Amino acid sequence: MNIALKFWSGYVRxxxxxxxxATIVPFIPVVAIWSxxxxxxxxxxxxxxxxxxxxxxxxxxxxxxxLPDYLQDSLIRLLFGATIxxxxxxxxxxxxGSSRLAHRICWPVxxxxxxxGDIAWLPILLIWFGFGxxxxxxVIVYTVLFPIVLSTVLGVQSVHRDLARAxxxxxASPIRVLWEVTLPGALxxxxxxxxNGLGYGWRALIAVEIIVGTSGIGFMMFDARRxxxxxxxxxxxxxxxxxxxxxxxxxxxxxERATGQRWGLVTS
Amino acid sequence: xxxxxxxxxxxxxxxxxxxxxxxxVHDVSLDVEQGEFVSVVGPSGCGKTTILNMIAxxxxxxxxxxxxxxxxxxxxxxxxxxxxxxxxxxPWKTVLENxxxxxxxxxxxxxxxxxxxxxxxxxxxxxxxxxxxxNELSGGxxxxxxxxxxxxxxxxxxxxxxxxASVDAQTRMTLQEELTRIWQERKPTVIFITHDVAExxxxxxxxxxxxxxxxxDQIKVDLPRPRVWDHLIEDETFKRLSAQVLQMVxxx
Ligand SMILES: Nc1ncnc2c1ncn2[C@@H]1O[C@H](COP(=O)(O)OP(=O)(O)OP(=O)(O)O)[C@@H](O)[C@H]1O
Ligand SMILES: [Mg+2]
Numbered sequence: 001m002n003i004a005l006k007f008w009s010g011y012v013r014x015x016x017x018x019x020x021x022a023t024i025v026p027f028i029p030v031v032a033i034w035s036x037x038x039x040x041x042x043x044x045x046x047x048x049x050x051x052x053x054x055x056x057x058x059x060x061x062x063x064x065x066x067l068p069d070y071l072q073d074s075l076i077r078l079l080f081g082a083t084i085x086x087x088x089x090x091x092x093x094x095x096x097g098s099s100r101l102a103h104r105i106c107w108p109v110x111x112x113x114x115x116x117g118d119i120a121w122l123p124i125l126l127i128w129f130g131f132g133x134x135x136x137x138x139v140i141v142y143t144v145l146f147p148i149v150l151s152t153v154l155g156v157q158s159v160h161r162d163l164a165r166a167x168x169x170x171x172a173s174p175i176r177v178l179w180e181v182t183l184p185g186a187l188x189x190x191x192x193x194x195x196n197g198l199g200y201g202w203r204a205l206i207a208v209e210i211i212v213g214t215s216g217i218g219f220m221m222f223d224a225r226r227x228x229x230x231x232x233x234x235x236x237x238x239x240x241x242x243x244x245x246x247x248x249x250x251x252x253x254x255x256e257r258a259t260g261q262r263w264g265l266v267t268s
Numbered sequence: 269x270x271x272x273x274x275x276x277x278x279x280x281x282x283x284x285x286x287x288x289x290x291x292x293v294h295d296v297s298l299d300v301e302q303g304e305f306v307s308v309v310g311p312s313g314c315g316k317t318t319i320l321n322m323i324a325x326x327x328x329x330x331x332x333x334x335x336x337x338x339x340x341x342x343x344x345x346x347x348x349x350x351x352x353x354x355x356x357x358x359p360w361k362t363v364l365e366n367x368x369x370x371x372x373x374x375x376x377x378x379x380x381x382x383x384x385x386x387x388x389x390x391x392x393x394x395x396x397x398x399x400x401x402x403n404e405l406s407g408g409x410x411x412x413x414x415x416x417x418x419x420x421x422x423x424x425x426x427x428x429x430x431x432x433a434s435v436d437a438q439t440r441m442t443l444q445e446e447l448t449r450i451w452q453e454r455k456p457t458v459i460f461i462t463h464d465v466a467e468x469x470x471x472x473x474x475x476x477x478x479x480x481x482x483x484x485d486q487i488k489v490d491l492p493r494p495r496v497w498d499h500l501i502e503d504e505t506f507k508r509l510s511a512q513v514l515q516m517v518x519x520x
Binding site: 163166180184 | 324325326343344345346348349350352354356357358359360369370373374417418421
């Protein structure tokens with residue numbers, strides 16, 4: 001009992017100093033169980049590979065440069081699509097959020113298109129644009145756009161009307177009201193939207209790469225299926241999870257927290 | 269010289285659900301002199317906020333005129349400083365940046381507007397809070413910032429809509445005393461809306477009583493300054509004036 005408590009307190013202090021421990025430790029049992037099942041002989045190894053096999057494949061594919069190349073391809077596609085999505089989404093969100101007329105006109109249309117999932121566009125996109133970057137970019141922009149627009153609208157609407165009025169009465173022009181009040185006020189929501197959008201975009205990208213890709217992590221996984229390489233499929237899945245975890249937990253979430261909490265806009 | 273002049277001011281709201289017009293302000297005429305402190309009281313729904321919002325330029329008026337130093341009001345502008353019941357401080361700006369916001373919009377360079385802001389913060393006894401964010405301040409402190417933020421912009425008229433309604437009773441009395449002190453030092457022209465009769469009399473040179481979108485009556489308040497609650501609370505003139513205004517409001 002005493003020892004358990006001591007161990008627990010040591011763990012809490014260690015995770016406080018090195019937060020990465022808190023991320024890794026919960027995966028130890030997962031990997032352990034996986035390893036035991038794989039080594040038990042219950043399934044053939046080629047059908048259900050062990051963690052070491054995946055590790056070996058990771059090292060070999062990294063060494064050959066295939067994995068880094070594919071990863072880079074995927075990330076650049078995501079970044080490209082996301083940039084366009086942000087560039088379209090934030091202004092659109094501000095327009096819809098601040099103009100009642102624009103809201104009335106755009107909102108139903110927006111919800112309609114949101115309901116048509118990203119992947120549902122693929123058949124028609126393949127006919128229009130073929131198997132290539134245009135199709136992929138379209139899907140990512142499409143996926144990223146909605147969470148950003150919707151959160152921006154929410155953010156703009158959540159800015160208290162008196163704040164804009166105060167700024168106007170202090171001599172701010174409409175542009176400055178936008179810059180000094182509307183944008184900062186909506187920022188925490190915009191970042192939440194960006195975070196969600198990138199998450200959905202990342203998933204959509206993999207799906208699209210599986211169908212239309214000639215490179216990228218999704219393509220790697222689909223290609224591995226053709227070759228019957230379960231190891232590479234699992235590797236792809238683990239890379240997806242790990243990468244998103246890093247981006248979300250280490251970059252996006254802290255930014256989101258920092259903006260909202262500092263100003264007391266988010267209570268947590 | 270008349271700083272603010274309302275001439276036959278009228279406001280009807282359109283209610284799109286009922287498809288009908290609601291007249292909130294029927295016919296209000298009022299002249300306010302430079303450096304005058306005017307309190308406006310009246311029962312709930314008599315149009316106080318509507319009038320103030322029209323003067324501020326936040327909502328258009330249906331009829332009549334609003335003139336500031338002879339110029340027709342067409343929208344919000346820095347010649348009319350507004351203090352909000354909700355404080356309306358910018359949460360992402362420090363106290364200093366909040367107070368310096370008006371000068372910043374006028375293009376005053378940073379050093380100079382920081383100096384102005386500090387000077388006004390000192391006026392409100394808030395020098396120590398300059399680098400804090402609004403959410404780190406108490407309600408009373410936030411509204412002090414709200415008041416000096418408006419003043420720092422040197423408006424022709426200061427418009428206040430129940431600015432002390434959302435702070436506790438003790439803080440409210442302190443804020444009222446501070447406001448009279450600041451008013452005496454700077455002599456801004458003030459329109460102060462409240463439904464607290466004692467507050468109206470305590471602060472003002474003149475109390476305007478509204479009823480159903482019209483001016484019912486006006487009373488001059490010649491109480492000596494500086495005004496402090498400890499003295500006035502027992503003062504016969506103060507009591508008599510307050511009772512008089514209260515009667516008018518209740519009859520309104
Ligand atoms: N946006 C609006 N649309 C329709 N009617 C309105 C609107 N704003 C106010 N009114 C109506 O106009 C009248 C005056 O409202 P106003 O807010 O000016 O009153 P007030 O004197 O400030 O009241 P209170 O003391 O409760 O703040 C009320 O009958 C109100 O219902
Ligand atoms: Mg009101």
